[in-house]
């Protein structure tokens with residue numbers, strides 16, 4: 456593709472995003488909303504313990520920087536959803552599936568690592584994708600809603616913030632089945648329509664404030680580059696493809712809802728593109744991993760252990776200083792990168808509509 460053509464693609468996606476600005480502002484309730492709770496739907500980018508509770512713990516050194524122990528997150532510390540909770544003065548979200556020490560008085564997290572929008576026709580053992588796809592998360596939300604006392608308190612549901620952070624695995628799932636980029640692109644409308652269905656179900660139960668992240672730039676992540684041998688340019692443009700129009704439709708259909716579409720893609724992309732300027736080291740090098748061009752080996756992932764002389768040792772351990780790295784484990788971002796990302800999106804400059812969240816995020 457010529458540079459000229461690439462620029463055209465970039466402009467096209469930007470125009471699609473701009474087209475989203477059609478919603479009247481009086482119904483928006485995102486800044487200064489006093490959200491009483493957060494309900495999150497997603498994948499590993501926002502999993503705070505779901506996969507760990509159901510299928511086995513994210514091993515050490517995950518969690519080392521902040522929690523000082525594995526904390527159900529695939530990162531050394533905070534995920535974006537943790538910074539969002541902090542910013543809204545709410546406790547970190549307990550995973551719906553976690554029965555130990557959980558507290559759902561301020562919401563619940565239905566995300567699990569490996570989740571997709573479309574239910575996969577492969578088992579977790581075959582492909583690694585979580586069976587807890589977003590439709591299952593919707594069923595869990597419905598169950599939570601029906602059975603919980605908290606949520607029944609008047610007004611509580613509509614005072615909650617509903618965050619969606621999913622879709623990235625749907626893109627890689629197609630490549631996993633050896634599909635071409637065009638074949639992946641062909642099912643993107645189906646992804647958006649299935650995601651819209653879940654949002655409509657949440658709306659029907661009273662949800663009014665929605666915060667929707669687009670997918671990250673999968674083509675720039677070490678695990679994708681290593682495994683699929685495809686270039687950033689081939690995949691990246693589909694991270695956004697079609698999303699804008701789809702959410703525009705939703706806005707018309709669900710007039711009482713406030714949708715904030717957050718272009719996390721661009722922020723993550725620029726954290727990788729401008730890594731040096733931001734004093735991050737090589738953004739394509741995983742902090743926690745093992746060998747190869749990207750310090751990433753899909754068979755020896757972060758925290759992998761090996762028996763040596765009858766003793767278990769971690770062979771994919773953490774780098775010296777995760778705070779100067781963008782990529783934690785080849786797939787997920789470090790706490791430091793997540794902090795930089797939240798700092799960029801907090802004033803609304805990557806949101807549509809472009810209103811600040813006015814979090815008063817604490818520095819950490």
Ligand SMILES: *[C@@H]1O[C@H](CO)[C@@H](O)[C@H](O)[C@H]1NC(C)=O
Nearest residue numbers: 545546556557558559560561
């Ligand atoms: C759950 O968290 C809320 C708010 O932080 C707190 O008031 C409540 O006591 C907690 N409940 C339990 C059982 O720990």
Ligand SMILES: *[C@@H]1O[C@H](CO)[C@@H](O)[C@H](O)[C@H]1NC(C)=O
Nearest residue numbers: 571573574575576577628645
């Ligand atoms: C799984 O199979 C069903 C039935 O053939 C199909 O409709 C669906 O699109 C498939 N899902 C994926 C993710 O390929």
Ligand SMILES: *[C@@H]1O[C@H](CO)[C@@H](O)[C@H](O)[C@H]1NC(C)=O
Nearest residue numbers: 577582629630631632633634
């Ligand atoms: C995809 O292609 C690879 C390499 O040709 C092959 O080993 C693998 O079995 C294929 N996977 C599927 C699901 O067809």
Ligand SMILES: *[C@@H]1O[C@H](CO)[C@@H](O)[C@H](O)[C@H]1NC(C)=O
Nearest residue numbers: 798799800801802803804805
């Ligand atoms: C939003 O914050 C970022 C990071 O601090 C800054 O670079 C950007 O100029 C701000 N944008 C606006 C519209 O205030």
